[in-house]
Amino acid sequence: MNDVVKPVATAHVDWSSKNYLVVDDFIGIRQLLRESLRNLGARHIDQASSGGEAMALLARTRYDVVLCDYNLGEGKNGQQVLEEARVRNLLIPSCVWMMVSAEKSTESVMGAAEHQPDAYLIKPITEGVLLTRLNRVWHKKQVFRKIDQAYAEKDFLRAARMCDEQIAVDKVHEIELLRMKALLLLKSGEPGKAREAYERVLQEREYQWARTGLAKIRMANGDYEQARQIFQTVISENRYYMDAYDNLARAYAAMGQSEEACNILERASKMSPNSVTRQRELGALSLKLGHVGMAEKAFRKCIAIGEYSVNKSPEPYLGLARVCGLKNDTKEAMALLTTAQREFTADLIGLRAKITEGLVYHESGDYRRARKAGDDLEEMLKAQPERPDVPTCMEMASLLFAVGVKEAPVELLSYVIRNNHDNMVLLDEVQRVFDKARLSEEGVALIKASKKEASDLMNQGVLLWKTGKLEEAVVWMRDARRELPNNLRILFNCAQILISHLQQMGYDEAIALEATEVLLHVDKVQPGQQRFAQLMEQLAALCPKVGEIVAQQDQAA
The missing domain is CATH 3.40.50.2300 (Response regulator)
Incomplete structure (x- = not known):
């Protein structure tokens, strides 16, 4: 205490x-x-x-x-x-x-x-x-x-326990501490315990943030209809509670009710128009639904208010270029792509701009230039061994299939499957890309083979670890991580084996640094994972410098 x-x-x-x-x-x-x-x-x-x-x-x-x-x-x-x-x-x-x-x-x-x-x-x-x-x-x-x-060291489980210790001596601030505890548990991938904290708050009083927190947990568990009802109740009691609108839209989208989701985002954006993320989501959903006018308005607003925001991103520029393509204004579309490449220095912006260029030409009926963009993309992929994020891979594969390319999109989708071999929702999306390209059987076979490859790669490292071949396991999992850098199962098992090395072989600063970097990469790829919090806590007990490393990473970001 x-x-x-x-x-x-x-x-x-x-x-x-x-x-x-x-x-x-x-x-x-x-x-x-x-x-x-x-x-x-x-x-x-x-x-x-x-x-x-x-x-x-x-x-x-x-x-x-x-x-x-x-x-x-x-x-x-x-x-x-x-x-x-x-x-x-x-x-x-x-x-x-x-x-x-x-x-x-x-x-x-x-x-x-x-x-x-x-x-x-x-x-x-x-x-x-x-x-x-x-x-x-x-x-x-x-x-x-x-x-x-x-909190600064991202040891969220320890911070949550400290909230309980504080509540024991300070009942006056119990509600604030329970709110913090619930947020910490959600960051730690412990939604069940976070739910208990929110329910404890609601026994005292009907706080909208606690009710919204419970609804978010229901949504994370796939109970979208119950979540939807709670969000709507919160909004009926406080029409200015904007977080409930955003999550209500996500609940509708998860249930496949995209029109309803779009209507909610449009309503929220009229009430509080200066949210970059909300305008971006409204633009993307409107574009998906074919509401070209609404998409254009949202993307233009997003660009205007996002100029100095930490949430400024290429998406509204690329989305607005797509809108211009649908309006047959390829001149402004290309100007937007040029602006995006000038404004953003990320390695993938050139690739993403080229994908959008191909889509603009394809959607406006200029199939010759669309095919040329596809050829350029193939060359860019050959020159860049590192593969982009999942949405970019999926979009690129769809375009390449559409312009008649087969080998490159198959390789891209294989990479997506191997890095997400246990994500059934994503695997279904991959299959739909194959279905649209009239390659359904090839898709089924590729998904099966790629899943097996990723599982075998991971299982061999775990087997070496469990049979006491610790040094070999560390080397194997490093190679697996290089092969599949964003596979969460492989990353977690790699971190676990590195921590076991510290536990059994004694403290090694290089190993501790490597384990920390692996876990921070996991938190970047997919925040709020339960194993992340558990492994960070184990690592903090073994490595006195974890907090310093985390702080340095945050400052560098």
């Missing part, structure tokens, strides 16, 4: 020891806020005049309190700074984030609220209001102070 934080009276807060960040594009406002904090006793106060400057400071320092203006001039606004800080895990659970703004419009307030600041203060702000709100929020958040380190 050494990690428990005992409730502290408000008078005993040592404000002088905290780290503060004030973000505002006007120097006068920054000085006023700084003086207000100094009157409270604060000494360590950093200042940023732009969103970019704020991100650089947040990446270097763990702040206790952030006061951030909404409008920051050119570049990221306050909502986008908060959004990126959360995505990059730059905020510890006990950090207080206060959004400060003169903005009163519904879309601005809702947009900021979606990223859950601890308070939203409307200018002008008096010193008394600032200090009152800061005091109130500070004491609410400090129950997480001892959980911060475990």
